[in-house]
Amino acid sequence: MIDKEPIKIAIASGKGGTGKTMLSTNLAAYSSRISPTLLTDLDVEEPDDFIFIKGEIIKIVDQFKMIPEWIENKCSICGICRNTCKYHAIIQLGNFITVFNELCHSCYACSELCPNQALPMLKHKMGETKILKNNMLTFIESRLKIGEEQAVPLIRLTHELVDTDFNNISLQIFDCPPGTSCPMVAATRNTDFVILVTEPTPFGLNDLALAVETVQYLSKPVGVVINRDGIGNKDVEKYCKQKNIPVIAKIPFSKQIAEYYSRGELVFDQIEIMKGVLEEILNHIKKVTPIYD
Amino acid sequence: MTEFVVLSGKGGTGKTSIAASLAVLAGTDAIIADCDVDAANMHILLRPDYNKTYDFFGGELASLNHELCIQCGKCA
Numbered sequence: 001m002i003d004k005e006p007i008k009i010a011i012a013s014g015k016g017g018t019g020k021t022m023l024s025t026n027l028a029a030y031s032s033r034i035s036p037t038l039l040t041d042l043d044v045e046e047p048d049d050f051i052f053i054k055g056e057i058i059k060i061v062d063q064f065k066m067i068p069e070w071i072e073n074k075c076s077i078c079g080i081c082r083n084t085c086k087y088h089a090i091i092q093l094g095n096f097i098t099v100f101n102e103l104c105h106s107c108y109a110c111s112e113l114c115p116n117q118a119l120p121m122l123k124h125k126m127g128e129t130k131i132l133k134n135n136m137l138t139f140i141e142s143r144l145k146i147g148e149e150q151a152v153p154l155i156r157l158t159h160e161l162v163d164t165d166f167n168n169i170s171l172q173i174f175d176c177p178p179g180t181s182c183p184m185v186a187a188t189r190n191t192d193f194v195i196l197v198t199e200p201t202p203f204g205l206n207d208l209a210l211a212v213e214t215v216q217y218l219s220k221p222v223g224v225v226i227n228r229d230g231i232g233n234k235d236v237e238k239y240c241k242q243k244n245i246p247v248i249a250k251i252p253f254s255k256q257i258a259e260y261y262s263r264g265e266l267v268f269d270q271i272e273i274m275k276g277v278l279e280e281i282l283n284h285i286k287k288v289t290p291i292y293d
Numbered sequence: 294m295t296e297f298v299v300l301s302g303k304g305g306t307g308k309t310s311i312a313a314s315l316a317v318l319a320g321t322d323a324i325i326a327d328c329d330v331d332a333a334n335m336h337i338l339l340r341p342d343y344n345k346t347y348d349f350f351g352g353e354l355a356s357l358n359h360e361l362c363i364q365c366g367k368c369a
Binding site for chain 2: 015016018086087108112155179181184200203210218
């Protein structure tokens with residue numbers, strides 16, 4: 001049997017609240033009825049997939065970043081560390097050195113350049129990754145500790161964990177954080193295809209354009225899903241046509257869908273039209289990426 | 294000066310709509326700051342005249358000095 005590379009699909013958006021989680025959870029659960037599927041919640045600051053996806057907890061992994069710790073009795077107050085740090089994470093107050101963990105980007109420069117080894121790098125817990133299983137659905141949730149400033153290190157570690165331990169699952173869906181900056185880039189970076197979920201409103205269009213620009217800068221193929229189709233106007237569709245971006249599917253504005261969602265329930269079993277939408281999306285994924293079984 | 298922030302955990306809950314409405318109610322005696330630097334939307338509702346635009350410079354970008362580099366790999 002030849003091992004196939006997994007297909008990694010990112011579900012992102014510019015605007016928040018467009019329906020990424022609704023789509024990710026329903027798509028993954030629906031797909032897993034037929035074949036093994038991996039769903040990873042990379043919205044590490046506020047993961048929500050767990051509300052809709054239940055399962056048996058297989059493992060909980062503590063996730064760490066490396067932060068320098070100041071050893072006072074080794075320090076010669078030379079100031080090299082504070083002059084080196086480009087993130088303003090180290091300050092000197094008289095004869096004291098303080099490290100701001102929240103600003104540290106773990107570049108190791110201060111630690112490596114310290115002539116007295118007074119800034120060894122130590123593990124600092126920044127979050128947790130939970131791995132759950134429900135029949136053919138494997139669900140990974142990464143959650144940042146409250147107060148941690150940076151999402152990117154945990155997003156990167158989660159991608160590494162998926163690559164190391166879950167390479168055998170051929171369809172991988174990543175629920176990404178909203179926005180267009182570092183967390184979204186880190187989440188979509190090593191995926192094969194990005195689905196941008198938007199709503200057909202001026203806000204939706206404005207933020208979609210920013211997200212498209214970001215994804216195209218990363219040279220990722222992209223498709224759009226229009227959620228709450230029927231409200232707003234047709235400007236998003238016009239934009240997609242003008243930019244030659246496929247509109248893969250449209251989820252109609254539906255009070256019923258909103259009600260199920262607001263109760264924390266998956267939608268496709270209750271609402272037939274949603275199954276059609278999910279099939280359209282899976283068919284498009286098969287068309288644009290190497291065939292998975 | 295009273296300063297307050299409109300926040301939410303979840304996206305798409307109505308921060309921009311509420312903040313813009315408060316801005317309109319506040320009238321001329323207010324300063325409004327759209328801090329959603331990722332995907333700002335207030336301008337769509339408030340339609341400001343852009344008086345001044347400033348470039349923002351974030352961190353510095355490292356560049357490699359090939360003459361000094363000994364390829365030890367520590368930076369990578």
